[in-house]
Amino acid sequence: MSAMSPETILRVDELSIVYRTDRGDVRATNDISFDLKRGEAMALIGESGSGKTTISLALIRKLPKNAVVTSGQILYQHDSNVQDVLGLSRRQLRSFRWNDCAMVFQGAQNAFNPVLKIRKQFEDTARAHGWADKTAIRKRALSLLELVRLDPERVYDSFPHELSGGMKQRTLLALGVLLSPQVVILDEPTTALDILTQRAIIDVLNDMQRKLQFSIIFISHDLSLAAEMADTVATVYAGEIVEIGGVDEIFYRSLHPYTYGLLTSVPTLEHAQDVLQSIPGSPPNLIAPPSGCKFHPRCSFASDQCQVDSPPLQLDIGSHLAACWHKDRLLASRKEDA
């Protein structure tokens, strides 16, 4: 493993997690490695059950009780101090969460305590992290609510039920960055929101990130959101990162048949008829995953080698990595299509 550059804020290194269940071990993530840079926005894309949420829960040590980290580490670097997240004591963990790394969960509708005013929820959060000055909290909270384009005074003194879904989502974003975390994890930030509300959330997030300079990891099944917001995109399939690279590399020169399959199954708004194709089959059972490349049963490029050998995540050009034996064939076939 190379030394961590000062630009790297978070490093996930060969992380494997299994869920112990009655039916056997579910290998939810397998040898996941990536670096997140300061100010970078990374998207984790993939189908449901691919392990996206497991990865993000591991980052804040919020995995369910039956999950076991079987190998790997998560390193967090701040002020040239490197911490091993998996080795943090309970006290250190308490401060790491929210102060350093905050998570905004899916479904903002349910994230607030319905019987407490928004003000109280901001104050409780701040106090739990050793911040007692209510005036200072208020000042910070109001400036954040303004940043997310809400009427700060009004929202601060509201109950959650007095806010619309989009307003709640924005309030939650403001609450998430209350303690100036360096990393913000967003789980499906725009799913279940209306189109115009989604647009507002995307704009607010871009704004916030520009002004507050934090790094983002967001989980989404929505490729358009990744195209719009991400600097780096990682495709997750069956618990493994099968491709990772800059957003342009992933969208315009994808090297993994799964990523390419996802891209060709999404309808667009272009003024021409879309030629789309689903990926055949369904995601594998992670208790007994297929041998070799886990995507081979659904892949049109699969060869004998794919059934036996699991392809390593290999560097192509620039920062673009992909785990596929047949990158060249994929690229060649795309040229033919074009």
Add this chain to the structure above:
Amino acid sequence: MPESIIELQGVYRSFKTGRTVVPVLQDINFGVNKLEFLCLVGESGCGKTTTGKIICGLLPPSSGQILFEGQDIASLRGAERRRHRRSVQIIHQDPYASLNPTQTVKEMLSYPLLAHRLVNGRRGAENRVNELLDLVDLTPVEDFVDKYPHQLSGGQRQRVSIARALTTEPSVIVADESVSMVDVSIRIGLLQMMMDLRDRLDVTIVFITHDLALAKYFAWDGRIGVMYLGRLVEIGATQQIIAAPQHPYTKVLLSAIPEPDPHKTRSKQHIQLRSEDIPRLTELPPGCSFHPRCPWYVPGACDVTVPQLALPPQAVVDSEVACIPLERGDELVLHDA
């Protein structure tokens, strides 16, 4: 004029919650042509699901008429009523909620066959169930007939829902957000299968979705109707709606949606709304209900008169819209924020 199989005329629907009356649909008028692909799109709360249920006769309108093959469905009795029930089917959004967890696939599909006496006894039902499963690509059928819903994936369940809708050999199917709960990678397969069914079984499909890109794909040769707060605000040929949206709401929607192409989506011009707050259905603004948010709002007109869905006089395309300035033949002028 193509023959319309379903026609909604002046349909209103409201729901009572406590003392308040919520107007969910107001003055809906449109027809569904035989074998066309029609998509209803809109955000949550716009009334698209209620419209779907009304088309199926699952909900009666508060006022107005629904014609099926020219006949008011409220006036149907006896055998005719049963025929309408068989002819118009719905596929619900959530295949986890709409399938009975205690029944096997075979039981679920046999029930309507036997209830409507569409087959001869158990043996006949069995044969028909196999045919239906084959039709929705759940093959080999032996692997599926005895399965319970929890043993199936989301996509497979939705195929069972589709097969169930097909049991009565309907001529119209309302598909309400039928692919939004399944993964992106298998969505298109389901959609293509439904599109094929039209040609194979002569069934007209009304597709309800919040996803305009999906609507475009599904109804490329058909029409899209855009709904906002209980009203139909624009309806026209899909290719026109996408390339040249007329109604301000449609324009704003199309400009707001991110696209799966980094360069395109980042250089897209977003039209700013005057307000981001969606009015409550119980406190609808006077006049056009989009006017408090509309960037092209004309004071003194849009907040007074309710616009009617019609072909505007200066129209360059033949989409019908409900918009006051367009109705008057004026050009839309961006309001200074």
